[in-house]
Amino acid sequence: MIETAVDSTSLLRALAEVGVQADASTRRRAEYAYDASNYRVVPVAVVFPRSPDDVVAAVRVCRETGTPIIARGGGTSMAGNAVGPGLVLDFSRYMNRVRAIDEEAATVDVEPGVVLADLSAAVERATEGRRTFAPDPSSKNRATVGGAIGNDACGNHSVRYGRTSDHVAEIDLVTSDGARLTATETELRATDPADAASAARAEELTASLTRLAQEHLSALRLELGRIPRQVSGYHLENLLPERKFNIARAVVGSEGTWAVVVGARMKLVPKPASALLVCLGYRDVVDAARDVTTILEFSPAAVEGTDAAIVATMRHRRGPDAVLGLPDGQAWLFVDLDGDDPESVSAQADRLLERLGDNGRLVQGRKAADPAERASLWRVREDGAGLSSRLASGGESWPGWEDAAVAPERLADYLADLRELLDSHGLTGVMYGHFGAGCMHIRITYDLRTEQGRAVFREFTRQAAELVVHHGGSLSGEHGDGRARSEMLAIMYSPEVMAAFAESRRIWDTVGILNPGSMTDPDPIDAHLALAGVPEREWRTSFELSPTSGRDPWVHAVQGCIGVGRCRADGGGVMCPSYRATRDEKDSTRGRARVLQEVVRGARTVEEGWKSEEAREVLDLCLSCKACATDCPAGVDMATYKSEFYDHYYRRRLRPRSHYSLGWLPRWLKVTGRVSGVVNAVLASRLGKAISAAGGLTTKRALPRFADAGEWRKEVADAGAEGSVVLFVDTFTRGFRPEVAGAASRVLGDAGELVACSADACCGLTWISTGQLSTAKRKLAHAARALDDGTDRPIVVVEPSCAAALRKDLPELVHTDQARRVATRVRSFATHVADRVSAGWTPSPARPPRKAVLQTHCHEHSVFGAAAQRTALRAAGVEEIVDATGCCGVAGNFGFEAEHYEVSMQVAENALAPALRESGSDATVLTDGFSCARQVDQLDPTRPGQHLAQVLDPGHHR
Incomplete structure (x- = not known):
C-alpha cells in the first residue's frame, strides 16, 4: 500500500469546508484501489464531482495539502492509469451528461463521465442515424469520454477513424493551481474570458509550451507521430508550427498528469448507410497478420482479430451457440x-x-450478413480482455504487455518474434486486437504471485519493449503507459525527448500532484502489484471452487475479477442489476470482488476476514441472480461468493429475520400446505402485514397464495413412475403454482414424452441464497439420492432457479459421483422444450398468444442460456416477442425483504417495467420464474405472468 503524508482527517475537513463531500470509508477506498490493470494503490478518499466548481475546489485543497489527484472515469484502464495514492475523482457517477449536439457543426458537448456507447447512441438518436461518435474501444459500454481523452483510446474501427485525438475539438481543463482553461485546435484560453487569473495562466502556459517545442524541434519531428498507433509518451508533436499549436490534441493521451478534464467538444462523423462483416479464418495469428496489408487496400472500417483460445472460452462459458458463423481456422x-x-x-x-x-493463407472466409451472427462475432472480440484472462483450458493470464503497436506492414514479423520471446520465458500469450492498425492486445501467463514470477514479468517486459522498438513500434498503441510501461519509455525515446516530456509535465503541474507514479518519474513496473503480498492462509469453503496451480481456491476465485467492468454496462447481458439501479461502484460485481480481494489480503482497508463488515455491506444488494457467472468475461460468480461469505459471516450470529422466514420457506410450506385456506385468509387480513413485518418482509408487496398440499398431485395425475423423462416438481411449484406442473406434464406429453414425476426432494435454493450451507448440503445430498435412479433420463425442472441449483450448485456443494451424475441430467423446462422443437416437434397450444413479453429468469440465462424460450415461442406461432432482458428485481428472497424493496423496484425499471408499459395490454407476459411472476403481479396486477408451460399447454390430458 502506497503511503502518503496526507492527514485524511484534515483533508476531509478542508474539502467539507469548500462544499466537497469525500468518502474515505475503508470499503470505498478498497473499491477504488484497483482498475483493470495489475496494480493496487489505495487512495486516501474518493470524490464524486457534480460540477467543474467541485473539481476546482477539490484541486485547490489538494494543492494546499500536497494530496495527489487521480481523475477516473469507468475505471477500465489496463495500465494502472486510474489508480493512485491520493484523492480519486470519479466523474462517471454525476458528470455524465451529453450537454448539446450540433449536427451542423458536427460536434457534441459532453461532460467527462459520459459513457462512450451512451454518447454514440445519443448522437445517432438526435441526428436520426446520420452521424455518430467514432471511437469505439471494446469497453465502450462502460468506458468514458474523459478516460478516452486521457489514454487517447481508439477502438475496433480505428482503421477508418483513428484515435480519440483525431476527434477532439476543444477540452475544458482544471489545472493543479485551480485555473479553468480550454484547449482548442489553435490556442489555450481561459474557459471564462472574465477570469483574469485563468487568462494569465493560459498565456503563461502557451509561452512555455511554445518555447519547449522550439527547443526540441528536431527530436519531436523525428521521434513522435511515426506510426498510426504511437500512443506512448506525450503527444508533443502537436505543438509544432506545422501542427498550428494544436493544444487540444497535445492534451489527449497525457493520462491526467497535465490537467483534469471537466468537459469537451468532440467531433462527429457520418454514419455509413450500409455495413457488412467479413470473417476470415487462418491457421495462426501470424498468417492472419500477413494478409493485413492486402485487406487495407479495400478501405475497411475495421480489421480486428482473435485466436482460438478466446473462442473456446466463450463457448465453454456461454454454450456452443455463443459464437455463430465462425469459419474454419485457429x-x-x-x-x-x-x-x-x-x-x-x-x-x-x-x-x-x-x-x-489468391494469397494462399486464408483457410476459410465468409460474409456474416445475419445481424445475430454479426453481434455474436463482435462480442467475442469485445470480451477478449476478460475471456483471455480465465481460459476454458485453465490457468490465468494478465495484462502488462497487452498494448504494443507497430506499423501494420511489420505486424506479422513482430508477432513471430514475440512468440519466440514468449517461448524463451516459458510464457503463453493469448492474442487479440486491432490487426488493421498494427496494435496487438496480448494477455500473458505471468505468475505475479511469486517473487520468481515477478522477476520473469520484469525481464520479459524489458525485452518486449526492446523488441517492439526494434520493429519501429510503440510500447502503447491505445491503453497508455501508466504504471505498466512508463518505466520503459527510455527504451523507446532519446534522452532529449524524455527530458521534453518531463519539462512539459512540470510546465502544467508545477507542484507534481496529478497522477503521480506514471509517465515521468514513474514507479517501477513491478511495484504495487495487486497479486503480490497476499498472505498464505487456509480459507475453507463449502463450495468446490476450481483452484489454479494448487493455490487456495477461495483466493483464486475472488481474484478472478480483473476489473474490465462489463458489470457496469447497460447492455450486453443481465448483470449487474443492482449497479444499474444505484450507479454506485459498491453495487457492481467488480466493486464487490475488489472488497473481497482486500479481505483475502488481510489489508488495513478491510479487516476481519470472514467477519468483514465491509464485505457484508457490498454484498447486501447482490441479488444472487448469477448473471455475472455468464455475462462477466472473467466468469466471476458473485452469487456463489456471497453465499459462501454469508455462511461464514453469520456463524454463531443472529441472522436477519428474512433468513428464517424466507430462507426456511420449504419447511414452512410443509405446514401451510395442510392449512392453506386458513393461512391465505389470515395473510389477506390486517394481520397479514404484521406477520410480514415480523418476518422481515416488506408490507408493500402482496404475499402469494399458498396452495393446498394435494393440488399439485391432482395436476400431474397422469404421470407415472416410469417414463422417458422425469418431471421434477420443485418446492415453489408445489407450494404456489401447482397448475404449472400440470401444464408442464401436458406439454411434455404433447412433445411425445412419457412423463414420470418426482417431487420427493428440495434443491436447497433458499438456504443457498441466504448462506445457510450446512442445511443446503443436506437438502441437496437428499435430492441426489432421490433422483439418481440408475438411468440417464433427462430431469426436467419446472422452476428455473431450482433447475440451476441442481445443475450447478449440487455438484459444487455435494462432492460425490452421485451428485455429478444427477447434475448432468438436469435441464430447465424451457431448454428441454427447445430441444424437442429442434428435433422436429411443433407445439400446439390451445390458446397461442400473438404477442408475448419475454422475461427470461436470471438463473435460466446464466446456467442454461437465454435462447430456449424464444425458440419455443416462435415454434408455437407467437408473432411478436418483446424482450425484457434483465433481472426482474425480486430474485428469490431479495425483493420481499423490507430493506430491499425499493431497490427491487428500481431494478425492475432496468428492463421489465418499461417492457410491460410499452407492450400493450394484449401481450402475454412470460415469467417462468416464480420470482419474476411475483414482480409482474406487483407492476401490473391485470396481467399475471405465465410460465412457458402454460403458454404452450395443449389444454388436454393424454
Missing part, C-alpha cells in the same frame, strides 16, 4: 466493410475474399 480476422448500399459492399467483400484466396 485465428480469425473480423473485417468491417461499409458503403452507400448493400450490393456494392457485398461485391467488395467478394473481391476481398478472392484476393485473400
Whole structure:
C-alpha cells in the first residue's frame, strides 16, 4: 500500500469546508484501489464531482495539502492509469451528461463521465442515424469520454477513424493551481474570458509550451507521430508550427498528469448507410497478420482479430451457440466493410475474399450478413480482455504487455518474434486486437504471485519493449503507459525527448500532484502489484471452487475479477442489476470482488476476514441472480461468493429475520400446505402485514397464495413412475403454482414424452441464497439420492432457479459421483422444450398468444442460456416477442425483504417495467420464474405472468 503524508482527517475537513463531500470509508477506498490493470494503490478518499466548481475546489485543497489527484472515469484502464495514492475523482457517477449536439457543426458537448456507447447512441438518436461518435474501444459500454481523452483510446474501427485525438475539438481543463482553461485546435484560453487569473495562466502556459517545442524541434519531428498507433509518451508533436499549436490534441493521451478534464467538444462523423462483416479464418495469428496489408487496400472500417483460445472460452462459458458463423481456422480476422448500399459492399467483400484466396493463407472466409451472427462475432472480440484472462483450458493470464503497436506492414514479423520471446520465458500469450492498425492486445501467463514470477514479468517486459522498438513500434498503441510501461519509455525515446516530456509535465503541474507514479518519474513496473503480498492462509469453503496451480481456491476465485467492468454496462447481458439501479461502484460485481480481494489480503482497508463488515455491506444488494457467472468475461460468480461469505459471516450470529422466514420457506410450506385456506385468509387480513413485518418482509408487496398440499398431485395425475423423462416438481411449484406442473406434464406429453414425476426432494435454493450451507448440503445430498435412479433420463425442472441449483450448485456443494451424475441430467423446462422443437416437434397450444413479453429468469440465462424460450415461442406461432432482458428485481428472497424493496423496484425499471408499459395490454407476459411472476403481479396486477408451460399447454390430458 502506497503511503502518503496526507492527514485524511484534515483533508476531509478542508474539502467539507469548500462544499466537497469525500468518502474515505475503508470499503470505498478498497473499491477504488484497483482498475483493470495489475496494480493496487489505495487512495486516501474518493470524490464524486457534480460540477467543474467541485473539481476546482477539490484541486485547490489538494494543492494546499500536497494530496495527489487521480481523475477516473469507468475505471477500465489496463495500465494502472486510474489508480493512485491520493484523492480519486470519479466523474462517471454525476458528470455524465451529453450537454448539446450540433449536427451542423458536427460536434457534441459532453461532460467527462459520459459513457462512450451512451454518447454514440445519443448522437445517432438526435441526428436520426446520420452521424455518430467514432471511437469505439471494446469497453465502450462502460468506458468514458474523459478516460478516452486521457489514454487517447481508439477502438475496433480505428482503421477508418483513428484515435480519440483525431476527434477532439476543444477540452475544458482544471489545472493543479485551480485555473479553468480550454484547449482548442489553435490556442489555450481561459474557459471564462472574465477570469483574469485563468487568462494569465493560459498565456503563461502557451509561452512555455511554445518555447519547449522550439527547443526540441528536431527530436519531436523525428521521434513522435511515426506510426498510426504511437500512443506512448506525450503527444508533443502537436505543438509544432506545422501542427498550428494544436493544444487540444497535445492534451489527449497525457493520462491526467497535465490537467483534469471537466468537459469537451468532440467531433462527429457520418454514419455509413450500409455495413457488412467479413470473417476470415487462418491457421495462426501470424498468417492472419500477413494478409493485413492486402485487406487495407479495400478501405475497411475495421480489421480486428482473435485466436482460438478466446473462442473456446466463450463457448465453454456461454454454450456452443455463443459464437455463430465462425469459419474454419485457429485465428480469425473480423473485417468491417461499409458503403452507400448493400450490393456494392457485398461485391467488395467478394473481391476481398478472392484476393485473400489468391494469397494462399486464408483457410476459410465468409460474409456474416445475419445481424445475430454479426453481434455474436463482435462480442467475442469485445470480451477478449476478460475471456483471455480465465481460459476454458485453465490457468490465468494478465495484462502488462497487452498494448504494443507497430506499423501494420511489420505486424506479422513482430508477432513471430514475440512468440519466440514468449517461448524463451516459458510464457503463453493469448492474442487479440486491432490487426488493421498494427496494435496487438496480448494477455500473458505471468505468475505475479511469486517473487520468481515477478522477476520473469520484469525481464520479459524489458525485452518486449526492446523488441517492439526494434520493429519501429510503440510500447502503447491505445491503453497508455501508466504504471505498466512508463518505466520503459527510455527504451523507446532519446534522452532529449524524455527530458521534453518531463519539462512539459512540470510546465502544467508545477507542484507534481496529478497522477503521480506514471509517465515521468514513474514507479517501477513491478511495484504495487495487486497479486503480490497476499498472505498464505487456509480459507475453507463449502463450495468446490476450481483452484489454479494448487493455490487456495477461495483466493483464486475472488481474484478472478480483473476489473474490465462489463458489470457496469447497460447492455450486453443481465448483470449487474443492482449497479444499474444505484450507479454506485459498491453495487457492481467488480466493486464487490475488489472488497473481497482486500479481505483475502488481510489489508488495513478491510479487516476481519470472514467477519468483514465491509464485505457484508457490498454484498447486501447482490441479488444472487448469477448473471455475472455468464455475462462477466472473467466468469466471476458473485452469487456463489456471497453465499459462501454469508455462511461464514453469520456463524454463531443472529441472522436477519428474512433468513428464517424466507430462507426456511420449504419447511414452512410443509405446514401451510395442510392449512392453506386458513393461512391465505389470515395473510389477506390486517394481520397479514404484521406477520410480514415480523418476518422481515416488506408490507408493500402482496404475499402469494399458498396452495393446498394435494393440488399439485391432482395436476400431474397422469404421470407415472416410469417414463422417458422425469418431471421434477420443485418446492415453489408445489407450494404456489401447482397448475404449472400440470401444464408442464401436458406439454411434455404433447412433445411425445412419457412423463414420470418426482417431487420427493428440495434443491436447497433458499438456504443457498441466504448462506445457510450446512442445511443446503443436506437438502441437496437428499435430492441426489432421490433422483439418481440408475438411468440417464433427462430431469426436467419446472422452476428455473431450482433447475440451476441442481445443475450447478449440487455438484459444487455435494462432492460425490452421485451428485455429478444427477447434475448432468438436469435441464430447465424451457431448454428441454427447445430441444424437442429442434428435433422436429411443433407445439400446439390451445390458446397461442400473438404477442408475448419475454422475461427470461436470471438463473435460466446464466446456467442454461437465454435462447430456449424464444425458440419455443416462435415454434408455437407467437408473432411478436418483446424482450425484457434483465433481472426482474425480486430474485428469490431479495425483493420481499423490507430493506430491499425499493431497490427491487428500481431494478425492475432496468428492463421489465418499461417492457410491460410499452407492450400493450394484449401481450402475454412470460415469467417462468416464480420470482419474476411475483414482480409482474406487483407492476401490473391485470396481467399475471405465465410460465412457458402454460403458454404452450395443449389444454388436454393424454
